[in-house]
Amino acid sequence: MSKTYYDPADQRKFGSITEWSEELGEKFFEYYNKVFEEGALSAREKSLIALAVAHVKQCPYCIDAYTKDGLQRGITKEEMMEAVHVGAAIESGATLVHGVQMMNKYNKLSM
Amino acid sequence: MPTQSLKRRNSDLANPIRQLEYLSGGIFADGELPTFRESLKKYDLGELKPGKLEILQINLGYMCNQVCEHCHVDAGPDRKEIMTRETMEQCLEVLRSTGAHTLDLTGGAPEMNPNFRWFVEEANRIGVQDLIVRSNLTIINANKKYYDLPDFFKENKVHVVSSMPHWTRGKTDKQRGEGVFDRSIQALKALNERGYGMPENDLKLDLVYNPAGAFLPANQQDMEKDFKKALLEDFGIHFNQLFAITNLPISRFLEYLIASENYEDYMYSLVEAFNPGAAARVMCTNTISIGWDGYLYDCDFNQMLDLKVKHPIKHISEYREDLLKDRDIIISQHCYGCTAGAGSSCQGTVA
Numbered sequence: 001m002s003k004t005y006y007d008p009a010d011q012r013k014f015g016s017i018t019e020w021s022e023e024l025g026e027k028f029f030e031y032y033n034k035v036f037e038e039g040a041l042s043a044r045e046k047s048l049i050a051l052a053v054a055h056v057k058q059c060p061y062c063i064d065a066y067t068k069d070g071l072q073r074g075i076t077k078e079e080m081m082e083a084v085h086v087g088a089a090i091e092s093g094a095t096l097v098h099g100v101q102m103m104n105k106y107n108k109l110s111m
Numbered sequence: 112m113p114t115q116s117l118k119r120r121n122s123d124l125a126n127p128i129r130q131l132e133y134l135s136g137g138i139f140a141d142g143e144l145p146t147f148r149e150s151l152k153k154y155d156l157g158e159l160k161p162g163k164l165e166i167l168q169i170n171l172g173y174m175c176n177q178v179c180e181h182c183h184v185d186a187g188p189d190r191k192e193i194m195t196r197e198t199m200e201q202c203l204e205v206l207r208s209t210g211a212h213t214l215d216l217t218g219g220a221p222e223m224n225p226n227f228r229w230f231v232e233e234a235n236r237i238g239v240q241d242l243i244v245r246s247n248l249t250i251i252n253a254n255k256k257y258y259d260l261p262d263f264f265k266e267n268k269v270h271v272v273s274s275m276p277h278w279t280r281g282k283t284d285k286q287r288g289e290g291v292f293d294r295s296i297q298a299l300k301a302l303n304e305r306g307y308g309m310p311e312n313d314l315k316l317d318l319v320y321n322p323a324g325a326f327l328p329a330n331q332q333d334m335e336k337d338f339k340k341a342l343l344e345d346f347g348i349h350f351n352q353l354f355a356i357t358n359l360p361i362s363r364f365l366e367y368l369i370a371s372e373n374y375e376d377y378m379y380s381l382v383e384a385f386n387p388g389a390a391a392r393v394m395c396t397n398t399i400s401i402g403w404d405g406y407l408y409d410c411d412f413n414q415m416l417d418l419k420v421k422h423p424i425k426h427i428s429e430y431r432e433d434l435l436k437d438r439d440i441i442i443s444q445h446c447y448g449c450t451a452g453a454g455s456s457c458q459g460t461v462a
């Protein structure tokens with residue numbers, strides 16, 4: 001049987017991290033749940049941000065979780081894909097903006 | 112999307128015993144997840160018992176003009192089970208004697224029963240407070256003989272409750288069949304024209320949302336806001352309330368969960384969302400479900416699993432509320448569908 005580092009069933013066990021460090025685990029989940037409550041941003045907007053970040057971080061558990069969360073909230077696939085593009089645009093922008101550093105260095109080193 | 116019922120396809124899951132075996136096996140048999148009984152016990156809820164009968168829910172037959180992917184009734188055009196007038200008369204007698212305030216007619220497409228209109232008129236004569244017809248909407252324009260249904264509903268002050276999985280064409284048609292969305296919109300407009308769902312009108316038009324896939328419904332109020340906004344802006348359609356209903360893991364929805372390898376994850380979601388507050392208010396405590404052949408069930412889902420009430424009285428012809436209220440409600444793991452999150456019933460959330 002093939003083994004992989006990621007097992008989809010592990011996502012359900014996320015809460016178990018608290019078992020080996022109760023205080024920190026509980027504090028983390030309290031914070032996590034608070035973050036996703038309705039606030040200045042709606043829970044729906046937060047779900048889409050989480051989906052975009054999940055892709056940028058390439059976290060398979062988070063992608064599964066926030067795709068399902070989006071479906072539950074009635075978020076359409078078009079909205080989800082646009083959110084992924086926002087993440088991708090920031091990622092590629094972050095790469096490309098370093099091109100300025102390359103240009104600066106190139107110019108500095110060149111006569 | 113299946114074009115035939117499980118029964119017609121001779122599917123293994125057409126047999127309710129097989130479904131119940133599935134719901135009791137695997138992750139529930141090996142203790143990975145608690146059974147529904149264990150969850151009730153954990154919160155000291157013990158046996159579920161019926162309270163005062165408020166709602167008579169009657170299944171007029173399994174025949175339907177649609178074959179929806181998630182259908183827990185396994186309804187479709189190929190289903191021939193249909194309630195006779197004699198059984199309907201027995202139901203009317205129970206309505207008279209119990210004083211249940213709500214009559215909830217369902218199917219299949221209840222309008223396809225040849226005695227449907229007679230039954231509605233008779234029930235109105237008895238004076239039921241709320242007469243619900245669960246209409247799939249497309250029946251209204253399925254055949255010339257149904258075109259006047261909106262007028263019939265209006266004349267009889269029927270409370271129309273209709274399924275509408277999404278406000279977009281793609282999602283609706285995927286779950287309910289090609290063209291269902293456009294025909295539903297057409298039917299909703301016809302109902303609005305008669306005053307249904309319009310502000311300051313007593314004719315009630317409610318919509319039922321159930322997720323088009325292996326996930327739970329979102330907050331009912333939020334969904335209602337989204338549906339109202341989208342249906343009004345895009346189509347000028349009004350309605351009263353939205354009921355968010357969780358898909359229970361039985362029949363064709365169970366088949367879908369197994370085939371798409373979503374069964375375990377879905378059951379985890381239901382169990383994790385178990386809400387004792389919802390469990391205390393499940394619909395089987397105020398409703399009795401009557402099958403097309405007059406047999407009695409704790410709910411529509413138990414009907415489809417062929418779990419007749421746990422009592423010597425099993426048929427509408429011998430109905431006695433005073434005796435039947437002592438029974439225990441039959442439960443299995445499908446009941447988690449009614450207790451997840453804000454709970455789920457044929458009238459939407461319960462907690």
